[in-house]
Amino acid sequence: xxxxxxxxxxxxxxxxxxxxxxxxxxxxxxxxxxxxxxxxxxxxxxxxxxxxxxxxxxxxxxxxxxxxxxxxxxxxxxxxxxxxxxxxxxxxxxxxxxxxxxxxxxxxxxxxxxxxxxxxxxxxxxxxxxxxxxxxxxxxxxxxxxxxxxxxxxxxxxxxxxxxxxxxxxxxxxxxxxxxxxxxxxxxxxxxxxxxxxxxxxxxxxxxxxxxxxxxxxxxxxxxxxxxxxxxxxxxxxxxxxxxxxxxxxxxxxxxxxxx
Amino acid sequence: xxxxxxxxxxxxxxxxxxxxxxxxxxxxxxxxxxxxxxxxxxxxxxxxxxxxxxxxxxxxxxxxxxxxxxxxxxxxxxxxxxxxxxxxxxxxxxxxxxxxxxxxxxxxxxxxxxxxxxxxxxxxxxxxxxxxxxxxxxxxxxxxxxxxxxxxxxxxxxxxxxxxxxxxxxxxxxxxxxxxxxxxxxxxxxxxxxxxxxxxxxxxxxxxxxxxxxxxxxxxxxxxxxxxxxxxxxxxxxxxxxxxxxxxxxx
Numbered sequence: 001x002x003x004x005x006x007x008x009x010x011x012x013x014x015x016x017x018x019x020x021x022x023x024x025x026x027x028x029x030x031x032x033x034x035x036x037x038x039x040x041x042x043x044x045x046x047x048x049x050x051x052x053x054x055x056x057x058x059x060x061x062x063x064x065x066x067x068x069x070x071x072x073x074x075x076x077x078x079x080x081x082x083x084x085x086x087x088x089x090x091x092x093x094x095x096x097x098x099x100x101x102x103x104x105x106x107x108x109x110x111x112x113x114x115x116x117x118x119x120x121x122x123x124x125x126x127x128x129x130x131x132x133x134x135x136x137x138x139x140x141x142x143x144x145x146x147x148x149x150x151x152x153x154x155x156x157x158x159x160x161x162x163x164x165x166x167x168x169x170x171x172x173x174x175x176x177x178x179x180x181x182x183x184x185x186x187x188x189x190x191x192x193x194x195x196x197x198x199x200x201x202x203x204x205x206x207x208x209x210x211x212x213x214x215x216x217x218x219x220x221x222x223x224x225x226x227x228x229x230x231x232x233x234x235x236x237x238x239x240x241x242x243x244x245x246x247x248x249x250x251x252x253x254x255x256x257x258x259x260x
Numbered sequence: 261x262x263x264x265x266x267x268x269x270x271x272x273x274x275x276x277x278x279x280x281x282x283x284x285x286x287x288x289x290x291x292x293x294x295x296x297x298x299x300x301x302x303x304x305x306x307x308x309x310x311x312x313x314x315x316x317x318x319x320x321x322x323x324x325x326x327x328x329x330x331x332x333x334x335x336x337x338x339x340x341x342x343x344x345x346x347x348x349x350x351x352x353x354x355x356x357x358x359x360x361x362x363x364x365x366x367x368x369x370x371x372x373x374x375x376x377x378x379x380x381x382x383x384x385x386x387x388x389x390x391x392x393x394x395x396x397x398x399x400x401x402x403x404x405x406x407x408x409x410x411x412x413x414x415x416x417x418x419x420x421x422x423x424x425x426x427x428x429x430x431x432x433x434x435x436x437x438x439x440x441x442x443x444x445x446x447x448x449x450x451x452x453x454x455x456x457x458x459x460x461x462x463x464x465x466x467x468x469x470x471x472x473x474x475x476x477x478x479x480x481x482x483x484x485x486x487x488x489x490x491x492x493x494x495x496x497x498x499x500x501x502x503x504x505x506x507x508x509x510x511x
Contacts, residue, residue, distance in 0.1 A: 054353050058508070079355040090350030092342075094278065106270050107354040109263065151350065 003067055003159055003191050004030040004053065010061030011048050022048040024215035025062060030159075030193060035185055037206030038195045041246055045215040046195045047087075047163060053193070054084045054161050067158045080108070083157035087164045089148040093137035097128060097147055100136060101154070108155035122150040126180070142173035149180065160184065162194040166201060178205055199238040211245050219245045264357040271356075271364020279372055289331050290376035293323040297384055304446075311447045313476040316389040321399055321471035322444040323384075324377045325464065328403050329438060331376070332410035333431050335369045336418025343422060352506070362412060362502045369411040370404045377403045395474035402471050402491060406464070409495040412502035419505050442468050466490040 011023040023045040030036050040046045051057040053066055055075040063070070069077030091100050098119060105115030123129045126146040131139060139147060145165065152160055162181070166174045178201070184190040196202050202209055203223050210220045219226055228234045231241035279285055297319075304315035311318055342348040351361060377400055381389070414431070421427045439445070442464035448456050459465045470487020478484065 056349060056352055076355050079353060082353075084350070084353040086346045086349055088344075088346035090346035090348075092278075092345065092347050094281070095274075099274075099277075103270065103274055104350075104354075107267070107351065107356050109266075109355070 001032060002029040002065075003032045003034075004028070004064070004193065006053070006062065006064040008062035009049065009052060009059050009064055011045075011052060011057065012060045021215055023052070023059075026212065026215075026217055028210055028217060028220070030191060032158075032191055033185060033189045035181065035192045035205055035207050036194070037202035037209045038193060038212070039197075039199075039202055039209055039242065040212035040218075041248065044212045044246075046212060049212070050161055050163055050193075050195060054082060055079055056084075080155070081158045083152035083155070083160045085148050085152040085160070085162050085165060087167065089144060091136040091144070091147060091151065094135060096133055096135055097123075097139070098132040100147070101132075101150060104151045104154045110155070118154060122153060126150045142169055142176070145169060145173065145177065146180075149177075153184075156188065157190065159191045159193060162192065164195055164197065166196070166198065174201070181205060199242055203238045211242065213246045264360055267357045267360035268363045268367070271351075271360055272367050275365055275368035276371065279368060286372065286375070287379075289327065289372070290379045292330070293327045293376075293380045294383055296323050296326075297380065297387060301384075301387060309447055309450065311449050311472065312478070313472070314390075316384060316387070317391055317475040318447055318472060320381065320384045320389050320391070321475050322446075322468060324380060324399060324403050325406065325442075325468055325471065326439060326444045327376055327380065328373050328407040329410065329444070329464065330435055331373050332369055332407040333414050333435050335365075335411040336414035336416075336427060336431070337424065339365065339415050340418050340422060340424050340427060343419065358507045359499075359503045361506045362415060362499065365415065366408050366411045366499075366502070370407045373407040374400050374404050391475040392477045394479070395477055398474040398479070399471045402467055402474075402487065405491045405495050406467055409491070409498040412495075412498040416498070416502045416505040438462060438464055441465065444468055447472070463490050463494055467494075 006026055006028055009023060009026040010021075013020045013022055026045070026049055038046055038049070048057065052059050053064065053071070055071065055078050059072070063072065065071065066078045067081035069081065071078055101119035101122060102115045105118045106112070110118060119132075120129075123132055126149065128143070128146060128150060131143060131147075136144065136147065149162075149165070152162075165181075166177050169177065181192055181194070182205070185192060194205070206223065208220065208222055209226055211218045211226070219230060221229070223238060224234050226245070227236040227238065227241045230244045231237070301316065301319050304319055307315065309315060309318050339348060381396060381399075417430065418427050421430060441459045441462040443451070443459060444464070448459045448465065451459065466483075466486045467490060469483045470491075473479070473481055473483040473487070
């Protein structure tokens, strides 16, 4: 049973220069417990789609159900069941790690004592225990990112949305974060919807990829299926596959006709 | 309803702690009205101001509203910072009442300005202000309601404009005419007919007149009635607009 399904999800921005169609009708489904990689060139509509699915931006057309709640009719129901970690994070540099985690728990309606206990538990899970009394400004990039993710996990969401979670991290921190995402799915069955520009990340982490381009779904499937179909061989790099899908370079010359 | 109240209390607590950490923020806002009291107040002592009461009873209500006007209209800067750091978006993704997102912030601002108003009144009393206690307390209520309205409006504008270098000039452009046309510094009773007529189009004028009426013990006149009605209308409109913007912010 799909935990996310959208039909014709559309967002048009009106600007002085005329309407801009950022998302032109996205149809996709995500299964429960899946790690979905959401890829696309800059400006393809990834973040706009993510902001619609997390109730931050109202669609101008189409419909969607997220975690059993209708996006348009019951945004509060969606908010209770999803976690969202924005690209820029979202903690106040002046506030301590503990205060941010406890307040976040309270924002998701945990009673005071439970919010404090949950903060300790998350800190243990994400190796933040020794940092609890520091201000957020005093954290390194990798520590900040772990805190951002801890904030998104406070209420044990069914679906976790991650917007470019490893941008700016060193290789060690990236590998740790990949392990964390896999662990979330394996231990808690959390569905993870992540956008990324790193194709190795998408390849290593995702069960399935959705590639968007110019506001529409350009291709979807498992990494190997996409490589076979668009890259010409299962051994093709995801880089070449991606470029072939988005038409940024000519498709590789191949004798086999593309099966549709 | 109880969820809305606990959301509001939670956010109010978060922002109140931020303010309490910054002694600078708490005291600096009261500095400008204090300077006016000490360096401008004595000039008015012997002047015929065309109103009831002595010069302090005219000046102090005006200074309190000036404090609220300039302070609360700039409150929106903090939410621009929160928008840039992603804090606002994180809160909007949580199942928190949108009205609480606004009120938690705005009530902190109102509490801060009432606190500063108390400081100003204490200093003014030392300099010679004599006014009935009930009138002074009514004055604090006006400061609280007006700053709630103005801070809501400021957050709404800040999220619409969203760039600090546009927001600053916009607020300056709003606050200067508001101050001049409402007779904050000197009562409009001194104004020529056209200026007096123009000032009746400025909502704050009614609030200033009502506060001055309170400071001379006139609680049942039309000035007080108009002031209460205008404050209620302002705060209802501003909170409605502010909540709507928090619902859609950053689109």
